Every structure is written in C-alpha cells, then in structure tokens.
Amino acid sequence: MFQRLPFPFDDGRFPAQLGAVVQLTVLTGEMPALEVIHAPDGSWAVADGVNDPNLAGASRATHIAHVIALNSSIAELAAMPPGHIATRSRPGEPWTIAVLEGWDDA
Numbered sequence: 001m002f003q004r005l006p007f008p009f010d011d012g013r014f015p016a017q018l019g020a021v022v023q024l025t026v027l028t029g030e031m032p033a034l035e036v037i038h039a040p041d042g043s044w045a046v047a048d049g050v051n052d053p054n055l056a057g058a059s060r061a062t063h064i065a066h067v068i069a070l071n072s073s074i075a076e077l078a079a080m081p082p083g084h085i086a087t088r089s090r091p092g093e094p095w096t097i098a099v100l101e102g103w104d105d106a
Contacts, residue, residue: 004042
C-alpha cells in the first residue's frame with residue numbers, strides 16, 4: 001500500500017495499491033462517505049462529514065479500493081487534483097469539488 005502515487009492516475013482510475021486514511025464509520029459501513037480529500041501532499045482521506053476523524057482510533061489506513069467497494073461514487077473522484085475536497089450532503093447526491101482551505105501541509 002502506498003500513501004502517495006504519481007498523479008494524474010493512469011486511465012483516470014485510482015491505482016489498486018493506493019492507500020487512504022479512512023474514517024472507521026465509513027469503512028464499516030456505519031455511515032456513508034460524505035467527504036473525500038486529496039491533500040496538497042498527494043495523500044487521500046475519506047470521512048463521514050459528521051464525526052471528528054482526528055480522534056484517537058477514529059480512522060485507519062487502508063487501500064482506497066475497499067472504500068470504493070462500499071461507496072462506488074468515490075471512483076469518479078480519481079481525477080480530483082491535490083489540494084481539493086469533494087463533499088456531498090448524502091449518498092446519491094453529486095459530489096461538489098472545492099479548493100481545500102485550512103489544511104496544514106507542513
């Protein structure tokens with residue numbers, strides 16, 4: 001599993017070996033993915049948009065393919081450039097992509 005891979009991705013698809021930090025509520029299917037971040041450093045994160053993903057034990061590193069298996073619409077975000085965030089209000093709604101603000105990339 002790799003934290004970062006050269007971007008843009010071949011064929012506009014997430015590479016199978018790409019990892020992401022994923023909130024456990026999303027990974028277990030308890031809550032849907034409502035936020036996807038492509039950080040300025042090239043790493044990826046997926047969150048439920050409700051709970052704090054920074055709390056101890058709240059997130060895990062895993063292959064992004066596991067999240068796509070639960071939330072197939074995430075696959076369409078593979079072309080989202082670094083430094084951007086995709087959000088939606090609920091499953092089935094379209095993703096809105098915006099510049100990621102306030103991210104500490106130091």
